[in-house]
Amino acid sequence: MRNEFIFFSIVSTAIVFGIHYYVWPGFIWFYIVLIPIVLLGYYDMLQSKHAIMRNYPILGRGRYIFEELRPKIYQYFIESETNGMPVPRMYRSIVYQRAKQESATTPFGSQLDFYEEGYEWLNHSIGALNPASLDSHPRVVIGGKFCSQPYEASVFNISAMSFGSLSKNAVLALNAGAKMGGFAHNTGEGGISPYHKDPGGDLVYQVGTGYFGCRDHEGRFDPDLFRVTAGIESVKMIEIKLSQGAKPGHGGILPAKKNTAEIAAIRNVVQGTEVLSPPYHTAFDSPMGLLEFVQQLRQLSGGKPIGFKLCVGRPDEFIAICKAMVERKVLPDFITVDGGEGGTGAAPLEFSNSVGMPFKEGLVFVDDMLRGFGLRDEIKIVTSGKIFTSFHLFRAMALGADICYSARGMMLALGCIQALECNTNRCPTGVATQDAELVAGLKVGDKSHRIANFHKNTIHNFVELMAAAGKRNILDIERKDVFRRISQSEVRSFEDLYPTVSHGSFEQGGIPLQWKSAFNQSSPYQF
Numbered sequence: 448m449r450n451e452f453i454f455f456s457i458v459s460t461a462i463v464f465g466i467h468y469y470v471w472p473g474f475i476w477f478y479i480v481l482i483p484i485v486l487l488g489y490y491d492m493l494q495s496k497h498a499i500m501r502n503y504p505i506l507g508r509g510r511y512i513f514e515e516l517r518p519k520i521y522q523y524f525i526e527s528e529t530n531g532m533p534v535p536r537m538y539r540s541i542v543y544q545r546a547k548q549e550s551a552t553t554p555f556g557s558q559l560d561f562y563e564e565g566y567e568w569l570n571h572s573i574g575a576l577n578p579a580s581l582d583s584h585p586r587v588v589i590g591g592k593f594c595s596q597p598y599e600a601s602v603f604n605i606s607a608m609s610f611g612s613l614s615k616n617a618v619l620a621l622n623a624g625a626k627m628g629g630f631a632h633n634t635g636e637g638g639i640s641p642y643h644k645d646p647g648g649d650l651v652y653q654v655g656t657g658y659f660g661c662r663d664h665e666g667r668f669d670p671d672l673f674r675v676t677a678g679i680e681s682v683k684m685i686e687i688k689l690s691q692g693a694k695p696g697h698g699g700i701l702p703a704k705k706n707t708a709e710i711a712a713i714r715n716v717v718q719g720t721e722v723l724s725p726p727y728h729t730a731f732d733s734p735m736g737l738l739e740f741v742q743q744l745r746q747l748s749g750g751k752p753i754g755f756k757l758c759v760g761r762p763d764e765f766i767a768i769c770k771a772m773v774e775r776k777v778l779p780d781f782i783t784v785d786g787g788e789g790g791t792g793a794a795p796l797e798f799s800n801s802v803g804m805p806f807k808e809g810l811v812f813v814d815d816m817l818r819g820f821g822l823r824d825e826i827k828i829v830t831s832g833k834i835f836t837s838f839h840l841f842r843a844m845a846l847g848a849d850i851c852y853s854a855r856g857m858m859l860a861l862g863c864i865q866a867l868e869c870n871t872n873r874c875p876t877g878v879a880t881q882d883a884e885l886v887a888g889l890k891v892g893d894k895s896h897r898i899a900n901f902h903k904n905t906i907h908n909f910v911e912l913m914a915a916a917g918k919r920n921i922l923d924i925e926r927k928d929v930f931r932r933i934s935q936s937e938v939r940s941f942e943d944l945y946p947t948v949s950h951g952s953f954e955q956g957g958i959p960l961q962w963k964s965a966f967n968q969s970s971p972y973q974f
Contacts, residue, residue, distance in 0.1 A: 545904035546860040546897035572917030595750030601630035606852035609637025618642040624898025657724035659714035677748035687755040692785035694798040695758040699724040734771035754781035759809035763965040771971035786832030806832030814847025821951035837909035860901035
């Protein structure tokens with residue numbers, strides 16, 4: 448192919464020169480087009496990084512062009528309503544419709560295959576209730592006996608996404624939407640920015656391994672700074688992040704070039720330096736230490752609800768935390784369970800695909816462990832993991848959740864088109880970028896209403912589902928209410944798949960067989 452290109456370039460140049468010389472002096476415009484192509488072709492032949500371009504000058508570049516366009520072509524021309532990943536078009540569409548207050552009904556029946564393995568549904572009741580007789584916005588009080596400022600949370604809230612990962616306009620719109628709809632906005636581990644505070648929406652302040660907003664210059668936890676941050680009126684709860692779904696056990700790096708004056712002030716770091724978020728906490732190194740840290744934050748915050756977030760990893764480590772709760776008699780007010788399939792930003796492929804317990808198994812495990820240790824009544828469970836619809840809310844509560852977070856659902860409501868550019872700073876909708884021109888395209892006033900609409904309409908449909916199932920209270924939702932198809936001829940309820948552990952049964956030795964080994968290995972004094 449290289450020989451053909453050389454022949455083509457010589458012949459075409461000669462032809463153009465001849466036409467130019469003998470026919471039309473104005474033919475110089477052909478030079479303007481041809482010469483750059485010829486030079487580019489010779490560059491392709493001489494470069495050594497890409498074999499395809501070296502062997503097929505000019506034409507070889509088509510491979511990289513189509514590779515760049517492939518996700519867009521697939522999304523808009525090939526994928527069906529149900530097979531798109533990571534979020535199928537069906538769920539993207541329902542979020543857009545509810546956010547825009549458009550019709551959210553579907554014609555001609557479901558596009559799902561009801562006989563496909565994995566299909567899930569809830570059974571309705573002949574004695575269905577009138578939705579108008581139920582609470583139109585169910586809420587859950589978070590805050591146990593050690594908490595002096597409990598928070599009445601919506602059952603549907605904004606999951607952790609930091610400023611820096613999201614643009615300032617995205618954060619402003621999310622928080623303004625939370626203010627309008629009366630639900631909570633998790634700050635993510637990047638600290639509380641002015642864009643979290645200005646609209647006045649309720650905040651869950653997340654304290655990660657980098658202690659951003661409450662750290663000294665060596666990266667250690669600073670109690671005095673935390674007291675100031677936790678004292679902000681809009682901060683309703685504090686969440687200690689042990690791990691997250693997208694990359695559990697993996698720390699983050701803020702490159703020096705991204706560490707602007709604004710980011711440095713928010714995160715309380717030195718501008719222009721590389722900032723590490725280690726994969727572990729330095730304020731504690733054992734289950735007992737974690738509970739002491741919980742107690743310390745509770746005191747420093749003036750008694751606000753304190754919890755911790757994790758994607759479940761080694762079962763013995765969470766069991767060790769439960770053992771420490773029983774022995775130390777110190778409890779978190781809530782535990783947030785993130786699924787291994789979570790994640791809105793960038794993470795190594797191996798972590799996104801192959802690390803961490805998936806959402807359903809992780810949620811059931813935490814619920815069962817708290818039940819077995821007799822702690823479930825005193826600790827609320829928050830969960831996140833691809834929650835887009837009211838059925839997802841109902842299913843999560845059947846598996847053990849009290850309230851839910853959504854990250855990607857809220858991003859879609861902001862206008863995210865699943866361009867898969869979150870890690871490139873080129874997000875075309877201005878949601879996950881710091882490019883000022885792209886950010887300017889996201890209009891806060893419009894998008895904040897869309898966030899509030901998405902929340903309102905999802906809650907409305909959730910209440911209708913509860914009524915259809917004959918449930919007056921979210922506490923009435925049980926594992927036996929949701930079913931899954933195992934095969935063409937076999938169906939099981941979640942109760943069959945994940946038998947509920949009896950309250951306090953571990954005291955009588957009633958430990959499920961699959962957890963006995965982990966139970967015996969666990970110690971409240973070490974992870």
